[in-house]
Amino acid sequence: MGIERKYDFDTVTERRSTYATKWEIGDNELPMWIADMDFRVAPEIIERLQERLDNGIFGYTEVPDAWYEAYRYWWRERHGLEIAKESLIFCTGVVPAISSAVRKLTTPAENVLIQTPVYNIFFNSIVNSGRRVLQSPLIRDEETGEYGINWEDLEAKLADPQASLMILCNPHNPVGKIWDKETLARIGELCAKHGVTVISDEIHCDITDPGTQYVPFASASETCARISVTCIAPTKCFNMAGLQTAAVMVPEPFLRHKMWRTLNTDEVAEPNAFAVDAAIAAFTKGADWLDEMRAYTAKNKETARKTIENELPMLKVTPSEATYLLWIDCSALLGEDMPDASHLAAFLRRETGLILSEGGQYGGSGNAFLRMNCACPASILEDGLGRFVRGIRRCLER
Numbered sequence: 001m002g003i004e005r006k007y008d009f010d011t012v013t014e015r016r017s018t019y020a021t022k023w024e025i026g027d028n029e030l031p032m033w034i035a036d037m038d039f040r041v042a043p044e045i046i047e048r049l050q051e052r053l054d055n056g057i058f059g060y061t062e063v064p065d066a067w068y069e070a071y072r073y074w075w076r077e078r079h080g081l082e083i084a085k086e087s088l089i090f091c092t093g094v095v096p097a098i099s100s101a102v103r104k105l106t107t108p109a110e111n112v113l114i115q116t117p118v119y120n121i122f123f124n125s126i127v128n129s130g131r132r133v134l135q136s137p138l139i140r141d142e143e144t145g146e147y148g149i150n151w152e153d154l155e156a157k158l159a160d161p162q163a164s165l166m167i168l169c170n171p172h173n174p175v176g177k178i179w180d181k182e183t184l185a186r187i188g189e190l191c192a193k194h195g196v197t198v199i200s201d202e203i204h205c206d207i208t209d210p211g212t213q214y215v216p217f218a219s220a221s222e223t224c225a226r227i228s229v230t231c232i233a234p235t236k237c238f239n240m241a242g243l244q245t246a247a248v249m250v251p252e253p254f255l256r257h258k259m260w261r262t263l264n265t266d267e268v269a270e271p272n273a274f275a276v277d278a279a280i281a282a283f284t285k286g287a288d289w290l291d292e293m294r295a296y297t298a299k300n301k302e303t304a305r306k307t308i309e310n311e312l313p314m315l316k317v318t319p320s321e322a323t324y325l326l327w328i329d330c331s332a333l334l335g336e337d338m339p340d341a342s343h344l345a346a347f348l349r350r351e352t353g354l355i356l357s358e359g360g361q362y363g364g365s366g367n368a369f370l371r372m373n374c375a376c377p378a379s380i381l382e383d384g385l386g387r388f389v390r391g392i393r394r395c396l397e398r
Contacts, residue, residue, distance in 0.1 A: 007289050009039050009296045012377050029353040032384045035173070035325060037239040037297075037375035042289035045238060048281035049274055058273035063090045067276050070283040071232070071247055078206070078287075081219045087251050089260055089269065090276075092244040094203045094231040096268040097259075098167060099125040101199050101229055101248075104262035106131055111163040115149065116364030117327075119173045119201070123363065126167075134163055137364040138175070145318045145329065147175045149183065158194040166191055168200045170217055171208065174327045174362055174371045176320030178208060181215045188217070188224035197255070198228040203246075206237035206290060208322045209298040218251060225251045229259055234282035237290060239375075245275035293375075297324040300374040300381050311389045314396075324375035327359070331368035333395055340367040344395065351394050352387035 015023040022034045075081045091097045111134035112126045138147045171178045200217040218225040233246035250256035263269040305317045316329035345358040359369030
């Protein structure tokens with residue numbers, strides 16, 4: 001017998017002709033790349049937004065106490081972190097917050113450290129602000145596929161006088177790693193030792209596999225809380241990135257003032273007419289939907305992993321504890337005719353219509369990897385996996 005669900009994740013919703021970035025593609029193509037879900041938003045959120053829509057006036061919007069309390073309630077009940085109201089600042093998105101922080105907390109040509117392979121937009125936020133990317137590549141166990149931190153390399157680069165900021169991805173995209181409390185605390189101590197501020201991107205924090213638990217960076221130690229800006233949002237986990245609603249949480253008053261100034265200077269600190277209501281509804285009424293979604297996407301990831309292991313044993317799927325993304329090692333296919341995963345991604349799209357993210361954009365050893373988004377109805381996943389298997393087999397026949 002199947003598990004009885006309250007919410008429907010199986011129905012396919014037509015997204016073409018809705019200006020969805022993910023689906024602005026060819027008629028016979030299938031997108032499994034950009035990190036948004038093909039599930040309808042929780043009905044509790046839709047109901048709250050419908051009430052706002054029915055009002056019919058969409059003027060300038062304040063951030064009410066209910067918004068602060070929704071964030072505080074969620075992180076207290078869900079993650080055991082007590083957040084002071086004054087530590088929270090509204091912003092329109094995690095990426096705008098990171099870009100603003102880079103500009104405010106560093107000076108031109110300084111180094112910003114990231115642990116690669118990592119979310120490609122980190123590179124944009126750094127380079128577009130006139131700063132330099134300083135990569136500390138994660139270590140990958142070739143036997144298990146697990147990723148970890150190269151502590152010697154990390155400290156050496158944090159010790160660089162030109163390094164003043166680190167952007168942490170917690171949990172880590174694209175490798176699906178949940179950093180434990182001891183690891184986060186050690187990162188915090190090293191950063192404090194070398195005068196480096198931490199921006200912790202925790203947008204994926206609620207997309208963890210059942211039975212796992214993410215740890216907020218600020219909760220790992222008093223030091224971590226003192227030196228950090230944490231970026232949080234309901235947008236990734238509740239599938240409403242287009243509503244542009246997020247927050248930064250900054251416990252230390254001086255650093256908080258800096259973030260408040262830069263977010264306001266960059267004009268990313270005012271909500272649109274739906275941003276506040278969406279966040280409140282998600283954090284006060286969305287828990288059951290989220291838990292069912294986590295279970296559904298974890299099952300999808302497992303289905304994809306088993307399919308790849310059984311049908312394409314030359315590929316290796318990275319063990320994943322978080323996100324709905326799979327990080328697939330395709331190095332066995334690469335050679336003179338297929339020098340890196342970008343060529344493989346182009347081949348798959350041309351031959352099968354399947355669109356995956358090529359790993360080179362994530363830095364580090366990403367050139368040998370593809371990233372697959374499994375947050376979709378099971379029927380779409382089945383279609384995508386079928387295309388993937390056929391495409392890889394055609395590649396092998398070349």
